[in-house]
Amino acid sequence: MGTLFKIAWRNVWRHGKRTALTIVTMAFGLGLFIGMDSMLKGMDRSGLDNIVALTDSSLRVSTAAYEEERRSYPLAHGLRDAERLEAFLLSRPRVQAVARRTRFVGSLSNGVDALPVLAVAAEPGRDERVLSIPDFVEGSWLSAGGERELVLGFRLAADLGVGLGDWVTLAARTKYDAQNADDFKVVGLINSSEPSLNSSGVFISMRDADGFLDLEGLTTELIVAMERRVNLKDAMADSDALAAELEAAFPGLDARSFGDVGREFLELAKAKSKSIGLIIGIMMLIAGVGIANTVLMSVYSRIREIGVLRAFGFKPREISRLFLLEGGILGVVGSAAGVAFGVALDAYFIYVGFPMESMMGEIDMGLPIWGNLYGEWNPQQMAVAAVVGVAVALLASRAPAKRAARMEVTNALRFV
Amino acid sequence: MAAILELKQVTKIYRKGDNEVRALAGVDLAIERGEFTAIMGPSGSGKTTFLNIVGCLDSPSAGTVSYDGRSLGAMKEDELSEYRKRHISFIFQSYNLIPVLTVRENVELPLVIERRMAKDEIRARADEVIAAVGLKGLGERYPRELSGGQEQRVAIARALVKDPYIVLADEPTANLDSHTAEEIVDIMREINRAKGATFIFSTHDPLVKTHARRVVTIRDGLVHADERK
Numbered sequence: 001m002g003t004l005f006k007i008a009w010r011n012v013w014r015h016g017k018r019t020a021l022t023i024v025t026m027a028f029g030l031g032l033f034i035g036m037d038s039m040l041k042g043m044d045r046s047g048l049d050n051i052v053a054l055t056d057s058s059l060r061v062s063t064a065a066y067e068e069e070r071r072s073y074p075l076a077h078g079l080r081d082a083e084r085l086e087a088f089l090l091s092r093p094r095v096q097a098v099a100r101r102t103r104f105v106g107s108l109s110n111g112v113d114a115l116p117v118l119a120v121a122a123e124p125g126r127d128e129r130v131l132s133i134p135d136f137v138e139g140s141w142l143s144a145g146g147e148r149e150l151v152l153g154f155r156l157a158a159d160l161g162v163g164l165g166d167w168v169t170l171a172a173r174t175k176y177d178a179q180n181a182d183d184f185k186v187v188g189l190i191n192s193s194e195p196s197l198n199s200s201g202v203f204i205s206m207r208d209a210d211g212f213l214d215l216e217g218l219t220t221e222l223i224v225a226m227e228r229r230v231n232l233k234d235a236m237a238d239s240d241a242l243a244a245e246l247e248a249a250f251p252g253l254d255a256r257s258f259g260d261v262g263r264e265f266l267e268l269a270k271a272k273s274k275s276i277g278l279i280i281g282i283m284m285l286i287a288g289v290g291i292a293n294t295v296l297m298s299v300y301s302r303i304r305e306i307g308v309l310r311a312f313g314f315k316p317r318e319i320s321r322l323f324l325l326e327g328g329i330l331g332v333v334g335s336a337a338g339v340a341f342g343v344a345l346d347a348y349f350i351y352v353g354f355p356m357e358s359m360m361g362e363i364d365m366g367l368p369i370w371g372n373l374y375g376e377w378n379p380q381q382m383a384v385a386a387v388v389g390v391a392v393a394l395l396a397s398r399a400p401a402k403r404a405a406r407m408e409v410t411n412a413l414r415f416v
Numbered sequence: 417m418a419a420i421l422e423l424k425q426v427t428k429i430y431r432k433g434d435n436e437v438r439a440l441a442g443v444d445l446a447i448e449r450g451e452f453t454a455i456m457g458p459s460g461s462g463k464t465t466f467l468n469i470v471g472c473l474d475s476p477s478a479g480t481v482s483y484d485g486r487s488l489g490a491m492k493e494d495e496l497s498e499y500r501k502r503h504i505s506f507i508f509q510s511y512n513l514i515p516v517l518t519v520r521e522n523v524e525l526p527l528v529i530e531r532r533m534a535k536d537e538i539r540a541r542a543d544e545v546i547a548a549v550g551l552k553g554l555g556e557r558y559p560r561e562l563s564g565g566q567e568q569r570v571a572i573a574r575a576l577v578k579d580p581y582i583v584l585a586d587e588p589t590a591n592l593d594s595h596t597a598e599e600i601v602d603i604m605r606e607i608n609r610a611k612g613a614t615f616i617f618s619t620h621d622p623l624v625k626t627h628a629r630r631v632v633t634i635r636d637g638l639v640h641a642d643e644r645k
Contacts, residue, residue, distance in 0.1 A: 003521070003528040010516035308512045311473060313501020313529050315494055409473045413508070 004318070008325035011298060012333075019330065022287075022294045026334030026393070027341050029283035030385045034342025036276050038349050038375035044269050046373050051261050053132040054194055058226035058239050060256045061085065061246060066220055067254040073104050075175040078218030079253075085222060088249065094227040094238050097129035100219035102209055106172030108152065108202060110160045117156065119172065119202040121209030121219075130225040134197060138164045139188030142205050149205060150184035153198035157189050164189065170202065174214040182212050226258075236262050284392050287334070292396040295327050299404045306404055307412030320405035327397020328390065335389030339382050349375030418484075419446035420581055420614055421470060426479035428465050428637075439465040441637035442479065447582070447616060452608045454628035455618040462637040463618040464586060470616065471504050471584045472496045483581060501530055505575035507585035507617070511567040513559040519546065519570050520555035526578045545573040549603055565596035572603060576613060585617035589624055601627045 012019055052058055062070075066077035079085060086098045102121040107114045124142040127133075133141050137154040150168060162168055164186055171181040184204060192198055209215060226242070229235040236259035243255035299306070306319055314322075353372035428440040439462045447453060455463050468474040469481060472488060481488050483503065491499065505526065513522045523542040527533050533541065546555055549569040559567055568588060575583045588604070589597035601624050608615050617624070625631055633641040 003525065006521070007514065007516060014516060304510075304512055305514060308506075308508070308514070309529075310497070311471065311500065311506045312526050313497050315497045410468050413473070413512075 004322055004325060008322055008329055011302070012326050012329045015298070015301075018294055018297065022290045022330055023334045023337055025290045026287040026330070026389060027337035029280065029287045030335060030338025030389050031341025031345055032283065033280040033385050034339065034378075034382055035345030035349065035375070036280070037378055037381045038342075038346040039354065039373065040269065040276065041376040041378055042349060042374045044266060045376055047265055047269070048258075048262050050193070051265065052228075052258055054134075054192070056256070056258065056261050057130050057223035058235075058258045059089075059224040059242055059246075060221055061089075061224065062221040062254055062256075064252055064254040067256070073220070075102070075104060075173075075213060075215065075218065075220060078102065078175075078215065078220045079222065080218065082217075082219050082222065085246075085250065085253075088246070089222070089224055089242075092242055092245070095224055095242070096227055097126070097225040099123050099126040099130045099223050100206055100221070101127070101223055102206065102213070102215065102218075102220045104172050104209075104213060106170055106202075108156070108160065109169040109171065110162050110166070111169065113160060114169075114171070115156065115159060116200065117152075117170075117202040118196070118200050119170065119204065121204055121206045121213070121215075123206045127223075130223045134190040134192035134194075137189040137191045139186070141188060142203060143187070146187070146205065148182065148184045148208055149187045151188040151190055151203040152186065153201040154189040154191050155199040156201070157186065159199075162186055170204070170212070172213060174212075175216070175218065176214055178214070180212060180214075182208075184208070284388065287389075288392045288396040291327055291330050291334075291393050292400060294330065295323055295397045296400040296403070298326060299323060299400050303407065303412050306407055307409050307414075310407075310409040311413065316405040319407075320401040323401035323404050324394060324397050327393045327401070330397075331390035331393025334393065335386040338389055339386050342382060342385065346375050346377060349373075350377065418448070420449045420484060421445075421447040421616075422480075422482050422485075423470070424480045424482075426469060426476045426481060428462075428469060428474070429477045438637050440469070440476070443634070443637070443639055445632065445639055445642070447614065449614055450608065450612040451614055451616075451630055452605060452628055453616045453630040453632060454625055455616060455632050455634060456620070456625060457618075457634040457640070461634045463634055465637075466634060467584050467586050467616070467618055470582070471506060472500050501526070502578075503581040505578065505580040505583045507568070507571050507575050507583065507588045509587040509590045511559070511564070511571045511591075513567055513570055513574070515559050517558075518555065519551060519557050519559070519562070522559070522570055523555075523573045523577050526574060530578060541577055542573075545577045546570075548576070548607065549573045563596075564592055565599060568592060568596075568600050569603065572600070572607070576607060576611070579611075580613070582614045582616060585615065587618055587620065589619065589621050594623065597621060598623060 063077050063079060066074055069077065082100055089095050089098045100123055104119050106117055106119050108117045122142065125144040128141065142149050142151055150170065157163065160168065166186050167183045168186060169181050169183050171179065174180050190197065210217065226238055229238060239257035240259040243257035246255045247253055309319060353374045355372055423443050423445045426440055426443040430437040430439055443466065455466060457463050469476050488496065488499065514525065517525065520542050523546055524538050527538045527541060543555065546552060549572050551566060551569050551573065562570065589600055592600060604615055605627050607613055619625065629645050631643045632639060
């Protein structure tokens, strides 16, 4: 085996450029596979983290009637006994914080122009314990005791030509469907990684909203923060269990768990990874053809050598093994280079990240991913890539190796 | 002396489309151990076919070939490979060294393929034959770093390293100048004398003919003359 390996190894490097080209093709395919896998995993994680941190929290509770008409934000179907619900939720294990939110649509005016807005009444001091507060371009979040304060997206502020300290008029329909309007002072301009918040998002305090919308203590939803679990399945299971428990204890409520949202998201991600798998398959096919070609060229350039080895007693299967070994060496070296390239790509994606905003602008990709996208290590997939690389190389070398083994010794020796 | 190799009515017919080419037409020949035999004849007379059949690289269409009384006719491909590995060696006109192996590795190759000796023994044996062909100190060179004459010496060393029954050489001096050709023939002759190795070689070279102790002339696929000196 030692001499066979020596011959195979040295022959692989005998035609350096040809070998390098094959290895580069293979390394590029495998490296891209590893890098893309890392990004896909990161995309899943980032999407789910964003869902929890920015929009949906671990659990969102509203009435079933509200959930049915959710798109029109029906204030009349709010939660009536929020205190009891909060107490129940906070008594459950893994629940860390609860906050009330009421969403409504309205318009915001600078006195001359008005733009439609998607407004949220939140509880300053409690809300930020459940969802992340976006970054501020200017100003700050609603103060706990403040009155008629308003925070809005920085693009919306620019569209209306308003700035920090300006007064704006918010108009909306109350719970009783009456039109109401009131003036609010701008205390903060936010720059969220969720693009829609920047262009149409408005926040006021729950206390101001209560009078402004005639809520009489109603809130449309409760948002719940649960302990972050490392394993995604555990996080989903926690959230699912709490949702089931809550719906059983409070009939007529709709508890939308992070598991529901996450599963929908992962379904989307699965379809995406299938298409990327296909691309990688095509790349590996190209690499396989490259290896087959390299080994075949090696066979044709060494016909006399094959004849000599046969004359000295090499059996056909040993000749076949020699060329399989050459393909195997190409596979191992190509896979190693591919994994190295993949690790480098992963490291870049993990530590530097992929700037979704600057690359995509504010294009809605249909996935809850905003801000910088970071990759994730996946050693298992790297091992799979390496094994697939070697297997493809061996498979691709089979036909040329067989051809070499089948050569007639006398013809091979005569070959010039 | 007993014949180490015996051919009886060996015929070889090649078919090319509808045409039949009778390369050997019933050769009878016995070679004794330690003989130094030249096979001569014009181009297309059947010399190479004769060597291929004697070297178990090709099988006869009819007739029998036997080594030490053992017929090779019934052997399968793998058995023939095994037989070549143990008992037959070749020297080619174009040397045919493995370019990625050093001189020593090329010489060691038949023993490595044979897998009967330990690594140290193989190395010692290779060094011994490298020295015997006058290439001491060149063991670490690659074939591309040698002259034609030196390459052929390596080929001779490679052929002799396993003490074969028979060494077959197809025009071993055809690619060499007359001075180097004489050196090569001298080496072969010396090894034949000292070690008793049996040589059969095809040649057109009159110089080689003068060194041969037996000259077999093949013409039209038949032994035309068999002359012992």
